[in-house]
Amino acid sequence: MLVARRIFALAILATSACAQSLMEPLSIWPPGPGNVLVPQAPDQELTEMLNQIDPARIQAIIEKLVSFGTRHTASNQTDPVRGIGAARDWIAEQMRGFAAASNGRMTVSVPSFVQQPTSALTNATVVSNIVATLTGSKEPNRVYVVSGHYDSRVTSIFNNIDDAPGADDDGSGVAISMELARIMATHQPAATIMFAVVAGEEQGLFGSAFMAQTLKQQGADVQGMLDNDIVGASKADDGTIDPFSIRLFVSGLPPTNTAAQNNELASIGGENDSPAHQLGRFVAEVAQNGVTQMNVRTIFRPDRFLRGGDHESFLDQGFPAVRFTEPHENFAHQHQDVRVVDGVQFGDLVEFCDFEFNMRVGKVNGAAIWSMAQAPGTPKNVLIDTSVLTNNSTLTWDVDPNVAEIAGYEVVWREADLPQWNRVIEVGLVNKVTVLLSKDNVQMGVRAVGKNGFKSPAGFPLPN
Missing domain, CATH: 3.40.630.10 (Zn peptidases)
Incomplete structure (x- = not known):
């Protein structure tokens, strides 16, 4: 259990480091469904x-x-x-x-x-x-x-x-x-x-x-x-x-x-x-x-x-x-x-x-x-990798030209039969991420988070 916790902590540190630059090609996110999505409230x-x-x-x-x-x-x-x-x-x-x-x-x-x-x-x-x-x-x-x-x-x-x-x-x-x-x-x-x-x-x-x-x-x-x-x-x-x-x-x-x-x-x-x-x-x-x-x-x-x-x-x-x-x-x-x-x-x-x-x-x-x-604009050209059989999900999206105003990105998801996004995984300032969540089981999207706290509508991934 101690080893698992150490790996979890190292994964978070690695992701935090790459969050400072969109040049990092890939972030591997720790297991888990993410947090319950709390609706944005007016400031x-x-x-x-x-x-x-x-x-x-x-x-x-x-x-x-x-x-x-x-x-x-x-x-x-x-x-x-x-x-x-x-x-x-x-x-x-x-x-x-x-x-x-x-x-x-x-x-x-x-x-x-x-x-x-x-x-x-x-x-x-x-x-x-x-x-x-x-x-x-x-x-x-x-x-x-x-x-x-x-x-x-x-x-x-x-x-x-x-x-x-x-x-x-x-x-x-x-x-x-x-x-x-x-x-x-x-x-x-x-x-x-x-x-x-x-x-x-x-x-x-x-x-x-x-x-x-x-x-x-x-x-x-x-x-x-x-x-x-x-x-x-x-x-x-x-x-x-x-x-x-x-x-x-x-x-x-x-x-x-x-x-x-x-x-x-x-x-x-x-x-x-x-x-x-x-x-x-x-x-x-x-x-x-x-x-x-x-x-x-x-x-x-x-x-x-x-x-x-x-x-x-x-x-x-x-x-x-x-x-x-x-x-x-x-x-x-x-x-x-x-x-x-x-x-x-x-x-x-x-x-x-x-x-x-x-x-x-x-x-x-x-x-x-x-x-x-x-908020930042809706992420564009959001894609999900369907080239291999895996229980992970790898998503990519375009770098926002106004990236200086962006604090990071979130993967939102829901069970496929639900109308609203209800879970969220913070992934940092990256434009490629692998989440340990099966694309076969849920619907996912990517949204941008501004430095002012406002969050964009989600971009839905098409197969890559």
Whole structure:
């Protein structure tokens, strides 16, 4: 037993020595499953930011958006008080006001394009997004996006005249992007955060598609996109009330994968380990705590049945993206003409919103987006050696170009039938490690740990 302990101690010392340099090719880690993974908690700076999210401000934003009458994509763009143009100009003005407090770190743009007619849009229409970009201080090309859409609709997708309040769908999502932009403008993340408010969602995800395509063309390293769509009410049409839960829809196999790539994932049981799944796991880990007071219900499918959202535009470009939606919907308040039928009020009205709930969803988003932007990036090109039969597992990954900010790496793992990472093995500042844990028995990932304590989403290993 004494000899075993001496070998264990020597292994730890050897690993500690090589942790000072990524030049060491291999670390052999001692036996054992590692420690129980303790979820990352918000630090003081993040806690203070989350506590600034104001339900009264969320209410004021939603009420102002509703005051424009309709925000249909094809509604008036020049009237100063009614239509999507007036809403666009007001949102941009507010965002510029937030940016003024950033000492130049935040810039605001209104990228626009002409959407040609489609089956849901009868005329060529200018579609404009509003994007407040808080540039990262250390890795400006690593990008995280939080978004809501500001267009609205009633029963007919072509009706651009009648009032379409759009309080919950999606004034609630817009309010989250705007509140987080206001609060985070005075702070300095390591990576870039884009606070987006997009248009054209109801007719075909036009604004988000344009944004995602533009980022792809620019070569931006988008490592996470959070879509907030219908996140402002906690009471369903059956009377169910659930004010402390939010659904998080997480897509499986990436739509950009080839058949060969999907077959490779299937061959190692990786169907639940796509980049979007790792993003979902990360959000669930960092956003369920005493500060947010929320339960994140991770649902492994792209969206609800018969529905879709702006996160799909980012998935289509190969970016990890997820969607938040309230846990129990009231469909009488979505995509409906404002009317009363047999005593039942239809329409997406402010009176049905729960601003305290909307605030807590904002905290979930804030915890996730800031934790990602402050952490190192997700390890890239993570591979697992499958060349020999062994009960060990050897993993490799690329050296991070921003390695000066990294304290070390961790191998996270879980039983293959569990949804969340629940064990962790600290392996030091290396980019190749052998753990005495069988790759045949569990699922593993690698995450980076910053010198500031923030930890990245995990990178999932493919066979080498």
